[in-house]
Amino acid sequence: MNRILFLLLFFCTTLSYGQSAITGQVLDKGENKPLMNASVILLSAQDSILKVFTRTNEQGNFTIPQLERGSYRVLITYPKFELFSDLITVEDAKIDLHDIKISSRAHVLEEVVITQKLPIKIKGDTIEYNAGSFETEKNAKLEDLLRRLPGMTVSSDGTITAQGKTVSKVLIDGEEFFGYDPKIAIRNVRADAIDKVQVYEKKSDEAELTGVDDGVRIKTVNVVLKEEARKGIFGNANAAIGTKGLFDAALFAAKFNKAERIGLTGNWNNMGGENDSRIRSNSSIQGKPEYKNIGVNYDNVFLKKRLSLNSSYNFSNNSSSNERESYSKEVFPYKTRETTGSSASDDDTKNNHFRTQVRFKIDSIQNLDVQFNAGKSNSQSTSTSNRSITNNDTTLTNTFKERNNSKGNNDNADFRINYRRRLNNNGRSLNAQFNTQLSQNKSIAQVNSTTNYYRENLVDSVVLDQQRVNSSTNNRIGASLNLNEKLFQDLYLTLGYTMNTNISKSLNNSYNGDGFGEYKTLDSLYSKNEENRNFNQGANIQINYNLKDKINVNISNTISYKNQKLIDTYRDLDLKRNFWDNNLNMNINYKLTLNKNLMVSYSTSNKIPTFGQLQSLQPLTNPLFIQLGNPNLKKSTENSYNFNFNSFSILRSSSFNINAGISTTHNPIANKRVLDTLGVTTSNYENIKDKINWSARVYSGYSKPLFNNLLQFNPNANLSYGNSYDFINGELNNSKNYNANIGFGLNKQNSKVIDFNFFTNIGIDRQETLLKPELNNNSLRTNLNTDIKYFLPYKFDLVQVVNYGYTGKNKVFTKAIHQFYMNLELNKKLMSNNLQLSLKAFDIFKTFNTINRSFDSSNFSESQQQLLTQYFMVGLKWDFNKNLGKKND
Known part of the structure; x- marks a missing residue:
């Protein structure tokens, strides 16, 4: 124990x-x-x-x-x-x-921007969306993903808008994919293959090559693929037939193998190039079209990623026939003119286009960039038109009838080479560029017209029977040399010289017929033999200051000396001029915090009168219109001020954007038109001295998730104002335009029970005209668009598209326009959801309104054309995907 x-x-x-x-x-x-x-x-x-x-x-x-x-x-x-x-x-x-x-998490979340995948990041002037934070349906495309991103919209025709501005370029991993048509990328690249979507203002191709900022900004979307999505095969094929003999067939296939990308696209339909059988579109078919297209795109890198190649080829054949009716009313200080007309056309155009870009990293200090584009097109058309003109609503002034048959072709090519070399390790570099462009156009047209002039009880007729043979060539050569120097730690200087010369020739011979089918007599009034020579050279300077990735200031200025000459032997023209031109651009980008960015910019440039505006008499096109020139025309000066602010709240998962701009034009050039008693319009150009045209706009957009991220709420507002001077029948007029618009969008996409996109807006337009104050009017407009997808049992789904638009009446058109249509699509998924059977119905109530209306300070017009709006289609679509976007076990 x-x-x-x-x-x-x-x-x-x-x-x-x-x-x-x-x-x-x-x-x-x-x-x-x-x-x-x-x-x-x-x-x-x-x-x-x-x-x-x-x-x-x-x-x-x-x-x-x-x-x-x-x-x-x-x-x-x-x-x-x-x-x-x-x-x-x-x-x-x-x-x-x-x-x-x-x-506290309030501080932690702001820092997480660097290390975590948050829905939205702001990097300088770039907004970056994490694609994985926005849920889409299986087999969804980039277009479907873009519709989910706050601050972005995609219209029914594929036009992308980001923060109130239209997107012009869509890049895949920084490269153009089917560069001739960015819609191919957004409609075919899979949403589940995308890692990030970046939205920013891209500099022009010229500025990126030369390194000198020209002030041009292009709204750009760059799609960054997932690493596992850079290898695989994917695509889709669909075919549909419908009532009225309609058909639509399309194929897209792509093979990605890391840096190598091969894409193939094809389309054939009789619904028009843009109006295929997409349910979100109004899909109204204009006339009787037929569209064929085939294209291929190839990207790859070679020599251990030192050499990259991006190239594409496209062939398209677009033919159509159509009929149109139109009405317009011009309001002058002491009279009105009404024009009613009808027209019919039959066109066929074939286009071939090839483009390629090669970037070669010669060694650690040298880079070479080569671009080559070439195109060839052939076209033929037949058209007829009839017009009648009355003064003051009662008096018939003249009638005009014309038939035109023409054939033509165009060949063009341009080549650009850019060489960059680093001269030392302190930031000094040299940039040299050479470019050239060649083009040639030829056409022949048969023109028959009859013009009747009505004076009291007399009728004068002018009959025109001509064969017009046109040919033109254009040859441009340019070069530039720029030296970049690092002055201090954060300050860079660029000095450069640029030169370009352009020679264009245009020969238009119009021969009058003798009544027996022979055309030998030259009509000098309808002909010209021009040679236009331009030689420009200039110097540029650019300063760039970058402070700790917080503030970036860029100032560039280009001053040029221009020598221009125009000769026309038919009209005894010999115009010469030499002058200096200046272009200044300033841009400041300030990164306020990790999630807030501010950018302001200013640019000024001159609008130089063209020789077409300067020459005293230009060739006639028809007896009712005479275009004159003004040899005393002076340049106008344009100034532009822009502001942009982006903010994203991580705690609220909300974003806010506001952008605004003001532009002014001093000594503006205006088209001065005068209508005589016979209905003949004489047009000339004049400077409006001591006057300034100016406009202002502001856009604001906000995005916020609601109900625990169930809905995305996107309100926005847009205001604009324009104050401009023009001429109404030879008299100086001041026009003012006010536009206000407010709207919001709601969308839900989690592929359960119901998904929808909803957008509505309402706006007011006010127009004021100094010479005709009785026509000052306010016009209300509104639009509502929604597409709803119902997920039904047994792999069925139903898509419903509803669109309503309202255009208010004005002082000339006393009836408002109501636009309403509804489309339906019933789908059944087959073969593990990769095959889809669909039944589509367009404009099921046959309520689509075919009236188009437009107006400005003195001209109010409406038109109607031949449209097919109601039809039904049945089709099959197959989505295939091998490995793309799928991670290995």
């Missing part, structure tokens, strides 16, 4: 010596105050089994006594604060962790 008692006492003593205690204090890092009731958790480092749980006292202190030696993980949590985690090894009798400071 004593032996057992001794062993037990020895064991307890040994155990007490093998245990330790841990102490510490938990504090708020921001305010350095103790955190009471913070949870302190101790886990085994080997198997994460809970060992101890305790809480801190009022002073933020905690103690964990009698702990065995070994490795542990300490976790400390507190509501709305970051998680503290640390790995400790217990060996001594007592361990003091001292002060453990943790941060």
